[in-house]
Amino acid sequence: MTTIRVRLTLIYSGLFLLTSIVLLVTVNLLLRQALNTRIARWPGGAAAPQAPVVQGVPAGRVPPLPALVNDVIGYQWEVTGLTIGVLTLLSLVVGWLVAGRMLRPVHRITATARRLSLSTLHERIALAGPKDELKDLADTFDAMLDRLERSVEGQRRFIANASHELRTPLAVQRAAIEIGLPEDVGEIRGTLLLHNRRAERLIDALLVLAQAEHGLDGRGPVALEEVVRLAVAEAAQEGVTMSVRARPYLVDGDPVLLHRLVTNLLDNAVRYNHPGGTVEVSLAGGVLTVRNTGPHVPGERLGDLFEPFRRLHTTRGQGAGLGLSIVASIAKAHGAAVHANPLPDGGLELVVTFAR
Structure with missing residues (x-):
């Protein structure tokens, strides 16, 4: 499965190469047409004019104009193919770098999300830069962390208050049973104490469970x-x-x-x-x-x-x-x-x- 950076690189390179190929092919075709038009307008048509001997080279040795045009256009296509090959490598490298730079804020958001836990909810992305879609995403994530941090703090305060409010009456009840009821009342005193201890253990277990599910305050x-x-x-x-x-x-x-x-x-x-x-x-x-x-x-x-x-x-x-x-x-x-x-x-x- 390819990453989004690879996909962006291929998209950038593909668009760049497509426009480059269209441009170069269009230039070559227009150049051929322009040369053929100029030759057709040459006095005497496509035949090359007779030229005197230049530095010992007879006029008959000079190539006709249509053949010269074909040589020039052929060389142009060779240069075009080489240029497209070089541009392919260059576009891949540049596309990879540009995609990495554009995705840098996303990597920062991902790293922060992976690092966060209930004990580090105070951290924020705090992405700087222009007001664009990525900054809007980071700000939305920070706002969500603010709400989550307030919720967790509220639940922790509730657990602490519940621990005090639930344990205190049970402790008073146990003291009242142990002090107020004599041991000779039979099974009533033992039964009340048994249920009192069970209630204390249940509350203690529920509070420990809630604390564990809300993460660790310190390690x-x-x-x-x-x-x-x-x-x-x-x-x-x-x-x-x-x-x-x-x-x-x-x-x-x-x-x-x-x-x-x-x-x-x-x-x-x-x-x-x-x-x-x-x-x-x-x-x-x-x-x-x-x-x-x-x-x-x-x-x-x-x-x-x-x-x-x-x-x-x-x-x-x-x-x-x-x-x-x-x-x-x-x-x-x-x-x-x-x-x-x-x-x-x-x-x-x-x-x-x-x-x-």
């Missing part, structure tokens, strides 16, 4: 192997044997979100497991793999794993169904890919591949 080098070992040490075992093999690997990202990614992977591996089962965690070359034993996962249901509020099995400690959707959002924010593979004997293999 920095993160030792992923340390994050993995810390998450494994903090993970609830619940009768599951966990092993870890992690090699050093640096990730440019957010350490809090990366810790949440690993924690959710481990929580999913422990939650959807058999009593006495195993969880294997490995990190090598930027590929984080978590394998667990557990129930069989149908291959056609793998896509549902990363959708919010989707659960394939009913388990102890039922979650909100947001764990792997949060993993997918955090991975996407870090430029990583995540996919799942069912294991033949049951269980699941979750793989997160970070860009190198």
Whole structure:
């Protein structure tokens, strides 16, 4: 597939060569006609006049005028063909340079669009130059970025306000339950506390999901192997044997979100497991793999794993169904890919591949 620069070069060169060929052919034809007309008007017609001997050359040796005209026109056509060849090469070079110069603003717009992310929405193209179609396109793109930046900032403020407004009443409610209800009221106190904690976890998961989907505010080098070992040490075992093999690997990202990614992977591996089962965690070359034993996962249901509020099995400690959707959002924010593979004997293999 040819680029627009190549197409513009061919168009410029084609138009230039077409006009040049028409001009040269027209000049040659008019020259032939003019010479033939002049010869026809010559006294004695087309025959050459008798000329005296010049420097030892007899008059009979002088070529007739029609033959001389044919020689001149033939030479003219040879020069025309050579000229067209040179003009072809010259037009291609000039057309390529001119097309590149005209497309320079488009390349600048493309480079800016590729570089932009939610953390660099403050950048603008700010194309200078005459008020033409390309500058109008750049200004329109800048105006769109202004609207997008305002929208993202508004959503970030909403997330921050929602985090405070939703967590505060739940904390007050939990304190009221723990302080106001004595422990001897039976199951009511435990049930209320259980639902309170579930609501807190759900709100926390939704806020993390929203933060991950809106990109990273800042990046920095993160030792992923340390994050993995810390998450494994903090993970609830619940009768599951966990092993870890992690090699050093640096990730440019957010350490809090990366810790949440690993924690959710481990929580999913422990939650959807058999009593006495195993969880294997490995990190090598930027590929984080978590394998667990557990129930069989149908291959056609793998896509549902990363959708919010989707659960394939009913388990102890039922979650909100947001764990792997949060993993997918955090991975996407870090430029990583995540996919799942069912294991033949049951269980699941979750793989997160970070860009190198």
